[in-house]
Amino acid sequence: MAFEPPQRLVRALGESLHDGDDGARAWLEKLPELAGAAVARRELAVERVMVPGGRSSLVVLVRLSDGRPAVLKLAPRRARPGSERAALACWGGRGAVQLLDVPGEGEAPGGGDAGGENGDDGVLLLERLHPDVSLRSLPEAKSLLEAAGTLRRLWVDPPAGHRFETVAERTGRQALAMRKGADADADVAPLVDAALAARDELVATAPEHKLLHGTFRQSKVLAGDRMPWLAVGPDPVVGECAFDLARLVRDRVEDLIASPSGAAITRRRVKRLADSLEVDLERLRGWTLFRAVESGVRARRVGRVQDSELLLEFAGWL
Template identity: 30%
Template structure:
């Protein structure tokens, strides 16, 4: 039931805690399957932090490694109630287990036509008044500012002081007072799946309360990495930013300012930790250089 690649990745990332959770995972799966009267109907799949078990009646059981990033996933699904996202049928918060509407494994990342418009339209539909009890993005503003000051001082980087000051201004002017809107929190093409009830549905939300324009920058950052070899990538991404803003009914300048902060943070993060797709070597250098270039472009 537990894919070997998922088990290895979990242990590599979480160590002994991950190994202990994997030992309990078959019993957790058996329990929730029995309690929700679910009969497995296909091979177990997995993402980075959880397994997905297809069951009868076009549903899936998802069980995630217990960590704060998944604390509010069920709350987001419940609030949307199928509006632009897969529908939640059952939840077991203590086990980080969900019974969800089934979608197809094809992601928007694998789609070639109207990708930006499809994502932007879905993003617009997911914006609803936030329910009570969800974490506010604004609560991270002090941490963002502290990390920017520290990284700008400690790391070797080519970003001018004006770019750092502009990122800090975004934190102060946009980050500390954000709308009471439910946002996905990890909105990128791999978290948008083909479906039957609607052409595309969102999965794997973090469930934050904050500025939808901030949420849009995650999509643009992923697009940047995916199109790294494209001719005149900066021009292409600026066009996609404008296109996303129009289709999502957002202010493009607000997205651009959030994107500048996001790229400065990403440039520093890459220098300290690497990225999931590139931990070292020439590929990491290319990603960091792209973050630097985008940070400067979106600061103009």
Template identity: 40%
Template sequence: MSAAPGPITVPDWLTRSVTATHPAEAPAWLAGLPALVSEQLTRLALTLDRVLDPGGTHSLVAYVHRDDDLTPATLKVSLRTPTNAHEPEALTAWAGRGAVLLLDAHRTATSSVLLLERLHGEIPLRSLAEPKAMLEATSLLHRLWLPLPPDTPAPGPSLPTTPTLPAEAPALPDEATPLLTEAGETATALTASATERFLLHGDFHHGNVLAADRAPWLAIAPRPLAGERAYDLARLVLDRADTLVGSPGLPGAVRRRLHQLAEALDVDRDRLRGWTLVRAVDLALAALAAGRRPEAELYLEFAGAL
């Protein structure tokens, strides 16, 4: 029988992040989070080791262990959003192949509660030098892509077709308006002409890959979608955008990265370029909505180099 958990403190980072992106839902969800975590520790017969700070942008993440056999695990309690609503289904489909293993899943009206195998959260793939990290990332991403037959329901929605600026976001810089228009037209054309359908991670980058005991590296935090592989790979193209934007000859550096990643995973280069433009604009819009204007400008500059 697990001991009653002590007071659970919600990390300030989580409070700020959820409040910035979901102002209507944040107060009630954050207020009820400590009690919900305590309930889940009791339900699953877990002992709390520690709450990770900062943890996730929409999740309280805690290291725990099972009382019956002392197995270490990770408890993740998230605000349910359209982007993470199907995380359990994707992890179930992968069954530990290239991704963290799902041990238990539970949903409430506003939350998703996942019990996961314990990974080494302090060692993300981002800790490796970029060439080695990209090599490991492409190998892992190839394992995650599961083909979906036409009549098979996907554990997640289909690809979005049009980047949109959230209503609460500040106005776009004038020079960004043509990029938004081009991104929308490109997304519509790519979606209409797609000829493949895979289960995609949806948010695959070096920060969402952690060192593990069962395998060298495993993916976490999917935002699963059904669509073409170039969409998933485009997020990896944008990884460490700050170092690429800061390098001399940005357009040439972007072209080289596109070519290397497209060749490594046998993905059409032109479609990869198009989805990279779309996803760069998407990330810029999300950053604007969250009040992170320097980050938004970084992704817009990357998009302009495409």
């Protein structure tokens, strides 16, 4: 079978070239070969490539040698597949998709992304969920309730000696890129200044350090057979829970912007989520502001103008 990467993945990796990541192009060129080798090594039967799929990996529906359905996922180094593997191993299927294969020799334990020489360091074999049924299929109130329950299971103490990136480290890198964006575009400077000020205060006073999903939103929680809802696609990080919850606040942002009461709905959502997960409301608001502005500035930098405008307008409500 030809492992043709979906256009959504091709476009997303093309955006990474704006950040000088030539490795993404090289990985994309080798992807059919990498996928074929991973399938052969595990003696998998291929059903189909998921389309449109994700923005950071190739997802292939497969069957194991005993006939059980599974998912083969291949991701480039920039997507930190070693960290994803380490987090899934830590969760052990509790609240998240189950990892079916063991780490390869090239995987760094505890969250690192070592380079490995077996060509398999960016490959994960996962249990099969229902890829077309996410929390976005539920009404708003029910989806937020189920999302909160999933996050409660994921927020655990990180393993001793872990090598996961911290919230302070990740947002520090993002802050540098945001400042460059503001210097080049005066229109976004006031929001960037507010977001960076919020970030500085938040990282200086973090109340806890838990293992977080890192990119949690409704589309990242899929229906399963083993449990009703399970998280997929983490970009794990260690830090305070409010950081993880912040991305969920802006879910369905296009609907919020289109609503005449979008700002009021957003404020109610922040309060509801903070109360349901016992997170400080102002810390959640601050991280929601930072993450929305960071995403908006990044979208602007790579030419996704409409996405940028939605995110920055949303950030202005906070």
